[in-house]
Amino acid sequence: MIMSTTVNEIRNAVLLLSNPYWELPTPGTTVTNITAKHSDITYSTRISGNITVLAPRTTPDTGGLLYVPDLPPDDVCAKRAEPFVPASVVRLSGLPPTDNYNLIALAPWISSTCSKKYMDAASRAPIRALIFYRPNNSSATPPHATSAVWEINGSTRWRAKSPYLVFAVPGLAGQNMMRQLSLYSGDVTEVPFAQNISEIYAPYTGDYVRIWTDLDVSTTGALFGIWVYFLIIIAVLIAIISGTSLTMHLAQVGRRVSLRRRVISGDVNLEAMGIRRVTVPMTEIQKFPLYTYRYEPSESGATPREPPETLRRSPSNSAHAQDPPEDAGEKQSHPQHTGSRTPLAIATDPQPICTICLEHFQNRTTVIREIPCGHIFHPECIDEFLGEVSSLCPICRASMLPKRYCPKITNDMVRREFAIRRFRHTTRYEDGQETPPVSAREHGPALDGLPMEDGGEALPRRWRRLRSRVFPGY
Template identity: 45%
Template sequence: MLDRISLSPIPVGCDAARPLELSLLFSNPTRSNGHTVPSTIIRNITAVSSQLAYSETILENITTISTNDVPTTKGTIQGLLYVPDILSDDSCFELSNQYVPANATRQADLPPTDYILIALVPWINSGCTKSFMTAASMDPLHAMLVYRPDDDDGQPPEAGSDLWDIDSGVGWKRTNHFPVYAVSSGSGERMMQQLSLYSGDLSEVPFADEINKTYSPNSADYVRVWTQLTVTPEPSLLAIWALVLIILGVLVTVIGGTSLLMHYVQNRRRASLRRRVMNGEVNLEALGIKRLTVPLTHIQTYPLFTYNYNPPKFSSPNPRKSLQSPGRSSFDSASPSSSYNRGKNGDRLDYQPTCLICLENFESKVTIIRELSCGHIFHPECIDEFLSEMSSLCPLCKASMYPRGHCPKITNSMVRRELSTRKLRSHRALGISFRNGWRRLLTRNGPGARPLHGGVSISTELGTSIQLQKQPSPPGNTRQRMQELITPIDETNSDDGRPQWKRAARTVFPGFS
């Protein structure tokens, strides 16, 4: 007969046990050729026919009292259910007879083979329970089920209750070699009653006629209650902390790994941007990323000349309007008497009669000018202060005067801005190329496409000693003019003004936007 009991969860820190009790048909050992044949399980009657077996499932009111030395096989404790024998001279012998039927299954009623056993004991008092435990200590016991008779049919007392004390202490829980589980009073009494029904031979057990007719067993075979306890350890406080630490460790590993990977990627991007800036491939200031200034020693490498203006040999009603051409080139000073400007590629330049910074006209053969690499000319004192203190770009054409091989400190915000600019340019490349094609076509066919002879030449009458002298600062209104000529910088590239959490996130995750 199978008595199946499913035990409900128990308090945190204890093991949850789900006992499953089955009605099994065991063979009786016989002698064959002088050797003992061990008893074997013939049928699981409950599994084959639930009509021929007792079965009960307990889903609640379970308390785990002790879990010491739980012998489990894949989380299962199983064995034959029985009541341990206490000595007749024990004071609890007569007392226990009130709760344990005389025909309840004892060890003598079980097959004479070393099956694992599970005890069922009424917890009458601590002394009687100690007697039952002492009697069971010599048996192959793997678990004990207890119940408090005549108690309320509800949840048994908690494991820490004084009602479970033996000899006024809890030392027995540590010294016991088997776990102890408490069921409710009603469940324990029903189990004890069923245990008394399955202690006799095949002519006495419930449904004996049907079992004999169905299975044709030997009259000496046994039908007994087989109990299985599925033990599920509840997470202890230590286990919970271990789980928390594992989760935290995984999170730290993931976050740290992600952060290190992003730092590595950003470091590569900073190195790439630094290399391109040093090679002159990227102009940070022209992109509005960072304000740059040019070292004075580099500015003084741009040549100084004496401004020399030669009027054109033909009359023009509006020479300034007719002298419109590209501005990025340098003056050819090979011949002071030349009547036009020639750039690096032989292109003729605009007529430049005025310093764009201070807006003062140049005096022919008097004013000293500095020519930038783009071909535009300014007063030395104006352009020196502008490039060394204001901007690295030519005030007129915005060409970069920043020296090659130099690079400011590259930050992640610069990398993000330059990367976004490149992506934006790649998306607009086709449209821009199309528009530029039409613009070049219109320029070739326009009235200003034909170069006109200008009237400016420059001469190298000053020596290198002038180039190395620091030029005097221009007046205050000129500095205001310099501020107006500076290329605007996008302040959103900086982390200044951002919330603290965003700055912290960008520190940990450089790619965070």
């Protein structure tokens, strides 16, 4: 992953460390930021921009005490660095125990060999970062990270291997930091404005004053990259989930609409198929005509059924009100029945009793309600049945639902209807042109024995045969 670490700013400040015995750090050690309180008597600097990151590393946004890594005194690089590194600069030996403080190293880039040695020396201490500068270079910006001047042994591979953050500041800024580092290396009496500091802080003679370097580092590349990665994953997951759910939802809506259409067109009777109990709206039941029961055997010998006489109980029933009262008891003469609905068959048998309560109708007394299939009942009996129990005629099981009426279709109804259709298809396929087996006939269209969940029995036998051929022993 490509990281782009940026050092936004370097802030140097002067700290007063009150503990005279650095070998024995105690909790009582106090650190005073002199710069923050009296910037007029101390060194401070801010370097922002013009910083070239050589080895980008994710590092906490923090700082450390500034020092120069030690090179062996007899090393050729130590000799070569003498003009740039004053002898009095802060070395590791002049710092508190490093398990209490982070360090930031400062070194001149004299040559690639010497820089390598500085880096090796720095990696022996727990440093946060190493700051390079090119001495005798007055340009405002250090060379770009990919420049050949930063190569060690002819390559820039070291930049990828460095265990800590390495960056470069402009040459003059680096030289200035180095100079200040040499000034703030002794104890409190030797630093610039020692007089003022002593007056204000009344330090012990053993107290030390050091330069603290704060780094403002943003490693947008790494963090941003990881975040983007996670965000993309989450976004993709959300997209997949919502897409799937939306697709399924749309499919379900489509199936519900399709079933609804078939229910409205009359292809599917939900209750007769055993899918769902349906009841007739009370307003529809009230539209079925009321008559006074009449039973007068005619001379022809053919027992006529009750010749109904219109009672006009509900004047609001317009369809019915237009109908003239009829004495002839023939169903076919009722245009509002044959006209508004098409019952399978019109009952013309004599119906002397209400089959719900088994009470006999009283001639010219009992008020009866006739439902579209021609069967008659007490209004209180049939109204309760159609309104609360079932939409099918208690005698012939014809549907009493108004035309184009459809209850609310649920997904469960869609599933059951599909299962029944599939089962019927299978049965037809297996039996060819023959009549369905007794079990299917016995069950009628309801097929309540049809297992809906596992589908073990409902699986088409043809499919099972195919499956056992493809996966023998399954």
